[in-house]
Amino acid sequence: MGRLENRKVAIIGVSEGLGYAVAYFALREGASVCINARSESKLRKIKDTLSKYGKIEYVVGDVSSLITAKEVINKCASSLNGIDDLVITVGGYIEDTIEDLKGLEEMIKNHIKIPLYVINSSLKYLNEGSSIVLVSSISGVDKASPNQLSYAIGKTGLAKAVEILASELIRKGIRINGIAPTFIDGNFEPERNWKVYRKLGDPKAPPEDFARVIVWLLTDESEWVNGVVIPVDGGARLRK
Numbered sequence: 001m002g003r004l005e006n007r008k009v010a011i012i013g014v015s016e017g018l019g020y021a022v023a024y025f026a027l028r029e030g031a032s033v034c035i036n037a038r039s040e041s042k043l044r045k046i047k048d049t050l051s052k053y054g055k056i057e058y059v060v061g062d063v064s065s066l067i068t069a070k071e072v073i074n075k076c077a078s079s080l081n082g083i084d085d086l087v088i089t090v091g092g093y094i095e096d097t098i099e100d101l102k103g104l105e106e107m108i109k110n111h112i113k114i115p116l117y118v119i120n121s122s123l124k125y126l127n128e129g130s131s132i133v134l135v136s137s138i139s140g141v142d143k144a145s146p147n148q149l150s151y152a153i154g155k156t157g158l159a160k161a162v163e164i165l166a167s168e169l170i171r172k173g174i175r176i177n178g179i180a181p182t183f184i185d186g187n188f189e190p191e192r193n194w195k196v197y198r199k200l201g202d203p204k205a206p207p208e209d210f211a212r213v214i215v216w217l218l219t220d221e222s223e224w225v226n227g228v229v230i231p232v233d234g235g236a237r238l239r240k
């Protein structure tokens, strides 16, 4: 019996790396899964590959406004007949400095506004026992870098949102946590032995190492973990 048997999990902003891996591990734990991104060809390919592991649906759509986020979440809920748990892996990375502010609009949109739009849209489906997982970054919770102004501010804001939202949602029995990865290395492939690609403390690791922590945060095993952002870096931050 899987740890997510009968759970309906929406994964918003799915790449061929982390989001794909989260979908795979959630299916292997018995969940039904709805994946979202803007690229239909990618979602179709992921669905075709993962269908043998369980029920997987996809919804194509851009979640960058409250209106379109609601459309995507409502379609996911119809496809699964509800949503119990929510994972938001929308990404994007732009380097900038105070001199150029190249990433300011997009990084605040992707890392702050979108997660809030998606959570707002999902609340009517979530219930007591639901779990939400967001993805910050080690750049948002550890040392500052000189060329990551907007990205790091976005990821720091996202980490703070985890705490504030946890305090807000606690009365509904809904948990929210985050992970703070280092560098997620390459695309996901089902059933491979990913452990050969890294050693403890490496600054990069394959998507599996991050996805498994996200899926654990959805399970009952983590039910007493709430309102935290867990660095998932194999200890790399300690070696600087």
Ligand SMILES: NC(=O)c1ccc[n+]([C@@H]2O[C@H](COP(=O)([O-])OP(=O)(O)OC[C@H]3O[C@@H](n4cnc5c(N)ncnc54)[C@H](OP(=O)(O)O)[C@@H]3O)[C@@H](O)[C@H]2O)c1
Pocket: 012, 013, 014, 015, 016, 017, 018, 019, 036, 037, 038, 039, 040, 042, 061, 062, 063, 064, 088, 089, 090, 091, 092, 093, 110, 114, 135, 136, 137, 138, 180, 181, 182, 183, 184, 185
């Ligand atoms: N990669 C890393 O090394 C790293 C390190 C630390 C933290 N993170 C974080 O980990 C998460 C996953 O990383 P990743 O590299 O897999 O992310 P990513 O590829 O940058 O983003 C995930 C997916 O989100 C989708 N997306 C972007 N904007 C969207 C929108 N408006 N509506 C719907 N979908 C949208 C994109 O697919 P479409 O283009 O098809 O829409 C994209 O493939 C992100 O939050 C990222 O910031 C990543």
